[in-house]
Amino acid sequence: MKGFVFHGPGQSAWEEVPDPGVKDPTDAIVRVDAVTICGTDLHILKGDVPEVCPGTVLGHEAVGEIVETGSDVRTVRPGDRVLVSCITACGRCRFCREGAYGQCQGGGGWILGHRIDGTQAGYVRVPYADLSVHPLPGAVGSEDAVLFADIFPTAYEVGVLNGGVRPGDTVVVVGAGPVGLAAVLTARLYTPERIIAVDLAESRLDAARRFGADAVVAVGDGPEQLIADLTEGLGADVAIEAVGVPESFEMCTRMVRPGGRVANVGVHGRAATLHLEDLWIKNVTITTGLVDTSSTPTLLRMAAAGRLPTSSLVTHTFPLEHMEEAYDVFARAADTGALKVVLGRPRHDTLAVPTV
Template sequence: MKALCWHGKKDIRYDTVADPTIEHPRDAVIKVSSCAICGSDLHLFDGFMPTMESGDVMGHEFMGEVVEVGAENRKLKVGDRVVVPFTIACGECEQCRRGLFSVCERSNRNKEKADKVFGHATAGLFGYSHLTGGYPGGQAEYVRVPYADVTPVKVPDGLTDEQVLFLGDIFPTGWQAAMQCDIQPTDTVAIWGAGPVGQFAIRSAILLGAKQVVVIDRVPERLAMATLAGAITINFQDESVVERLNELTQGKGPEKCIDAVGMESHASSSLDAIYDRAKQAVMLETDRPHVLREMIYVCRPAGTLSIPGVYGGLIDKIPFGAAMNKGLTFRMGQTHVNRWTDDLLRRIVEGQIDPSFVITHSVPLEKGPDMYKTFRDKEDGCIKVVLKP
């Protein structure tokens, strides 16, 4: 079969690889009908995530048709149309029973390696390094899905791929980011990053009743999309984020702050951004935490910082004294996708939201290597790429 494979920093290739097979009775094999490039895939593309190996199949946002089912899988049958969450969950361990699917205790088949790096392993993830299990990803013609009797979301008749594809990651990720904020009707929610996850966080915060939602970015197309949703926008290249947020909140600061950027944050010309890039260049720091610093500084005392943006390693110069003295609450983590999918699918069916709004580019899978560059560099108005095998 054909797949997009990682061969090093900025080197994604359209390769021929072995077809997946059933390896466990609970497995299923999916023929992919649609997949997508995620912002966190760019962390692999840019070489910031460790333990990638040449030939690894990329991608963790995908859906398609079941073509083979293991003998013990009672949930799926051949012909079912499903969206597959990026988090691989067994459904039986203590964490899964608590709904904490992204920290499943069984699905990471490289648990010992992850334990050494993180203290405790997280769940297995599709197409996202050998620290998370080394599972082949979904930017491919076919995918083997472990524990396929637990996580796949069956798609109702009448819904297009484009309406439901993002149930596997960015829609529940933006939703969880907003849910972690415990939004009240009097809250201002500030969201750093108007990429795909940020766009869903905007709409989630509005659906959950925030008084006002403010979005920080610098890409005109992203800011325009945020405005259409009803958000107030700040272009950080044109004005001070801190001053504008204080103006919008009568000097109090936003009660809830969401980091939808993660390890590759940008800043126009701030000293801390220059410092981060210098340390990153000489391998003294893995991540650029400008957004985290800014959120801690501007958040209202006793407020909440929600962090769906992915971080991979070590960060520096975090004003933790300010965070402690201001009484800030941090909530973060990979998304517990299946905790949210029933509710979000219902909202799609009822017409509360059509997730396809975020798609700007839809191309054949073979165009994927070029689209990684287009997506990364935000060229051609690119916000979200869907790939068709």
């Protein structure tokens, strides 16, 4: 089969890789039918995630069909259509027992496309399949479903829930990429008074308007002053950082009110300054986190019921073998207008099950 392989910062290729096989009795082998590219993948390619070893197949989000399972897998079987979660959970360690699957100490956490081969290939091996894949309702199409592997639970759990969004709040989302837009959509579930989106790109600000932001502002047009004007000088109740650069994090800490909450979602590759000389007196809560995906079943049910519009988040689709082109389009989002790109296997494709 072929996969998208990381060969070091700035080096990658769509190339032949070994077919995956069952290694442990809790494994499942999934034929990848739809996959997407995450901003975290771009961070890996830039060298911001140095623990990813050259030779690793990237990707941690997919929809596909189970083609083989290990002897201990009980919740899915060959032929099932499933969502492959970005987080793998052993289900036994202390963190998994608390629902904090992202911190799994039993060989899980974020491992796909990070510590083991990921989903941007013809097939993927998913450890601990009972907790790490989700059977999909027929009402949710593959292009929509793949968005629930990462961006929706990440925005919801690490942004909205960690940020403690409440009715009547003023919420500012800094970064209107896919995760930021998912934060706008899921923050609306808690009926804040207003949601303001901040970004560099006009196309993404337009998208934020479509997804329900009450106001949008470009980075160069004084977002801090806008927040002050809208809140009588108090600042935002919740500031969600969805970029992953020092400037956006520091902006969030300046825009939040005394007693407010800053929820950092972005993946940071450089140090950010924490201005405690200003913040120590303001009772500000700052949270960080890796998604746990404990909310995924709930979000999928909401999607099936039509409560979370998702389809317009997907702006570009490609055949699976056009992975390099898809990366180029996604990486140049300011020029291409890309939000989320999805790559799929042709419906008539009947590739054989990989040799195991």
